[in-house]
Amino acid sequence: MGRQDTDILFFIAFCIESYKNKHGISGEDASKLFDRCGIKQYLSDNYEALHTQGMPWILEEIEEKIGL
Numbered sequence: 001m002g003r004q005d006t007d008i009l010f011f012i013a014f015c016i017e018s019y020k021n022k023h024g025i026s027g028e029d030a031s032k033l034f035d036r037c038g039i040k041q042y043l044s045d046n047y048e049a050l051h052t053q054g055m056p057w058i059l060e061e062i063e064e065k066i067g068l
Contacts, residue, residue: 008047012040018055019062037066 012034020030034040039062043050050058 004047007051008044011047011051012043015039015043015058015062018059022059033066034062039065 016027016030016034019025019034020027023030025033031040034043042065043062050061053061
């Protein structure tokens with residue numbers, strides 16, 4: 001696994017943790033929701049642009065993709 005792959009995995013984990021904390025759900029539930037809604041793939045595919053943004057903006061983007 002390359003450095004960028006590792007960075008992307010850490011970024012996705014950070015997003016899951018931030019999302020679960022904001023919504024008061026478990027990490028497992030947040031991870032399953034991200035899988036079901038394609039959020040992990042979205043975060044991976046758009047890592048270059050997304051990881052430079054602040055977490056409030058990223059969470060809004062995630063919630064929009066989920067449909068909240």
